[in-house]
Amino acid sequence: MRKYAPILSYATLCTLIVAASQLGVLNGYVQLVIMYVGINIILSTSLNVVNGYMGEFSVGHAGFMAVGAYVASILNVMLFTESSTFGPPLLSPSSAIYLFPVTLIAGGTAAALAGLLVAVPSFKTRGDYLAIITLAVNYIVKSSVENIQPIGGARGFMGMRNVIDSMGKVLNLPWPMIWVFICVGLSVWIIHRLVNSTWGKGIVALRDDEIAAEIMSINTHRMKITAFMLSSGLAGIAGGLFAHVLGYINPGTFTIMKSTEALVMVYLGGMGSLSGSVISAIVFTLALEAFRPLGIIKWVVVPLLLILLMLFRPEGIMGQRELGDIFKRKVTGQGLGVGGDKRRPVTPNP
């Protein structure tokens, strides 16, 4: 029973929020912020796989997000809506309700394939050089989209609202929010299970000592491909959700600024801490919204807070720990001990 407690409480929370939205308790703005929080959780946890667990420095996360956003949006608009670019819908608009996840996964898959653009060079180079490659990939994606006129080029692409509407016509529920919740749950679940398996810990071994990892029978190429494709694939799904929540996307959204936001959330939460990434995505998104009345000054205050955080708590909110570690310690009453900050307890029986 305790094993399922996190899943059950998450499901309950989501149901409550969806019900509250449906009954009009939460207004549109609050709903939007909640969905942004969800999307940012996917972005930060997925980036943590590469930057935290694998110790590489990817600064191009928004590029993969863009791939997912555009692929999912184009597919949905083409298949389910009447549009000036693609003409009449190829499928019945009402079928969007069960084909939406398929297009979302298609977007994620496309982004994962784009992740190979980084994964393959990572066999030969790492660190700063790989960071430059990720930056380049970000720009390649953005510039490509800008120059493809049929999908709007720099003007952007829209029509996703109609897809959501046709889903709502079949069954009146806040579909974007439901899908955000499902995807957040799945992302965290997948990453959690990966990094807590012996196989997945190979990614951490790779970070600590790549040569030792390769000599100790870890197929480092395969681990890198897995980590990069998982990370970019989930970013793609976050992008697809983002496009449908907002109803409009343009290449200008997916610049290095967006990548930096994802980076900030990872470092704020703590590298290599999954719960840290989740917490920081919530805190960061809400902070940005809370400072909205400040207007342009927000962009001074928020970075300033980050500088203070880096000065006084450089390891982030959670360091390398997980929420579970803190609870365990409280229960058993154990102190941290020397060098215990980064110690992660071993659980012999999962």
Added chain:
Amino acid sequence: MTSNPVGFSHVALLEIKNVTHFFGGLRALCRLNLTLQGGELTGLIGPNGAGKTTVFNLVSGFYRPSEGRISFLGRDIKGLRPHQVTALGIARTFQSIRLWNSLSVFENLCVSQHHLLGYGFLRAVLRTSRFHASERRVKKTAEELMDLLELTGWAKELPKNLPYGLQRRVEIGRALSLKPRLLLLDEPAAGMNPGEVDRIIETIRWVRHRFKLTVLLIEHHMRVVMNVCEDIKVLDLGETIAEGRPDEIRQDPRVIQAYLGEEEPDHARGN
């Protein structure tokens, strides 16, 4: 694994034939020949820069020999990546300790069994029965090894917080967790105090019998080499200058010359 260490006597376990290796213009190894039969414990010694670690890097697939052939159990290892060579049954330790410092000792011994896991990303996420069986097996192996090497008390510690001698033992444990047939030990006694050296001599001997291993050992500590090795090969500047039993090596004039540098002053050799 064969129960008898000399059970595969028809095929040499490791065969290095005429291997020459260059780093750019520098010749690190020159026509090296080395054959290990199952169950042997061979020492590889020589002054600094003799090419000993290069031999290890070639055997573990980290370098490709410029010339010559290396085969393990009759199979040419050319073109294999290090993790594939390891999966064939060659494990090694490093001259400078290379443990994974953000994983606990226990996790270090588990993750190293990567090629024995038998599951990948999908099974790790879906937690299939194969995943659970595999995790149990891997953890059992790690626990047994920790027990045998008396590391159980440090299972949850990070390697970097352990004393040097213990870290060495963890590294040997990690190499053993790969279930190798050939163990390459690169200066296992480096930087150890006399007590720790005695302990490592004991460990090497014991481990070899317990796991029926063939061992190739690089070592500077003459006490270790002369005590544990049955056969010694001496390299100097990439060339083999002597081979034989410890007592023969001890009296070999070329070896003495290479180590003590009778005819030329020390600084000319660069060490």
